[in-house]
Amino acid sequence: MTTLADAPTRTSLADVSAAARTGVHAWVAAVAELTEPDAVVWCDGSDDERRALIAQMVGTGTLLPLDPTLRPGSYLARSDPDDVARVESRTFICSQDQSDAGPTNNWREPGAMRTELDEVLVGSMRGRTMYVVPFSMGPVGGPLSQIGVQVTDSPYVVVSMGVMTRVGTAVRELVEAGAPFVPAVHSLGMPLVDGATDVPWPCSTTKYIAHFPETREIWSFGSGYGGNALLGKKCFALRIASVMGRDEGWLAEHMLLIRLTAPTGRRYHVAAAFPSACGKTNLAMLRPTLPGWRVETIGDDIAWLRPGPDGTLRAINPEAGFFGVAPGTGEATNPAAIETLSHDTIFTNVALTPEGDVWWEGLTDEAPAHLTDWTGRPWTPDSPTPAAHPNSRFTVAAAQCPTIADGWDDPEGVALDAIVFGGRRATNVPLVAQAESWEHGVFMGATISSERTAAAEGLVGELRRDPFAMMPFCGYDMADHWEHWLEVGAALEHKPLVFQVNWFRKDESGQFIWPGFGENSRVLAWVVDQVDRSRGLRTDVGAVTSPVGLLPAPGALDTDGLDLSVDALAALFEVDRDSWALEADLTQEFFATFGDRVPPALHSRLAHLRAALDD
């Protein structure tokens, strides 16, 4: 007689987690036992592999080839209409101790989450191929780089990971030789049973984006889209890496990275954190309107910052591609992006023209007369809905960008001269302000709030706190993150200057006051002029004090040739004391949600703000 105790036990999710600690092959085998794919394929990131996967996806309707003369090597993917953005409500941080996840993350007890995931993952890859994707965040073997291995049953994810990260046998050899790696499991959650035909965009209505910070594991179920599924990006390079950084003395941030060259020939490196869909890609590829200035792109979404042996804060872009917002990207706003996208690009959820090219709102001033919208339906300019989804995106190699900086992928990174925080604020926040100190800069980062965009589910336009633009991406307690920033800064001999910007202030008629885009070079020029002044390279007066930080002194911000009235300029810098007093009250309430974990230095900065407003 067989009893329950004798019954062969199946591989559980906990077994998979345990196997990850014994090596990559044991882990891959255990994932396969749990999810039961038809085949397991190791990926080498080669062109042949990419071509074969693309041909396969064209066959299943996942990818539509665009016209090869208009858009060579490029494809359109249409996602399931319910799988178009990150799902923050289904994103979990499963730390042992709830307080380590902090009040801004969804916490689940790790054992309970393993049990829940186990139930959905059993057999979830039946009828599909499981791909094993060894990838490096940062140049392979670099001192600031980290390795991950993603298993996925989505060929779209494999091809996208090949663009966004460094995939290949060099990484595979490192993990096979025992290098530590972040194990990342991704399943679409739609097994193909009994010879059923596939759909172009398989996914599940149940979704989990789960992170286990102590064991550095990522488990993603049910979505094939962006940050939910390309696990090197937000899951690894931000949520897991932020925890690694906390433990090891570095920072993983939601920041673009640029090199700015002034007419003097001096070069500066600037990192900037803005919330999702608030202008990072655009600033990263900015074409300066100020004569003699040059901006080169190093990264557009994520930066890893680490104190260097020379006392500077060094930064790398851990990614290898851009997963950028399509709407609003046009020749007038971002010509470098337009050129980048001219070939070998995967577009997701944009509109299709009758000629077999792509279109989205903002690509041209006038919409084409006939399009196929992102859902596959006929569209005309009279249609009540946008042709492209507001969070439609392009996936493209960074190396294709005409403004990519020489040495952008230097494994040693670049030394930062300035750090910028920003958000989307119709009122209150000035065009630019400089922090009086590192502590003040951390306060600026900690108090960012921004109007919600389409990059994640939720009500667009609603004002929400987004400290360090990391609210959805910090893998540990946000207030601990602020403390970590204070500690990292305190130890730096050469601290970057810190600034806050806001391109999105509006007038009474609801129009943006500041022209933005290329004109943002004027603000960047003031930023690095201030860097020069802090180093004694300039002696003219650059700034005046205000309750919210240092503002450009009269004439210090170059507005020559701008169609901007004196009143409009004043409105961009107006600091309304009543609104700021309210802002301070809201900040106090926000800080209170973190209990006693808020660093005292931030409470002092808040008191300082109140005192300055009362003056």
Ligand code: GTP
């Ligand atoms: P994620 O990839 O989601 O992290 O977004 P991002 O921060 O890279 O934002 P992106 O540069 O893609 O810009 C998002 C939207 O903001 C686009 O529609 C842009 O056209 C718009 N935008 C960017 N810069 C400016 C600016 O200076 N002024 C105005 N008015 N809009 C801007």
Ligand code: SPV
């Ligand atoms: C963001 O939402 O900040 C993005 C897009 O950059 S995603 O990769 O989906 O997170």
Ligand code: MN
């Ligand atoms: Mn982003």
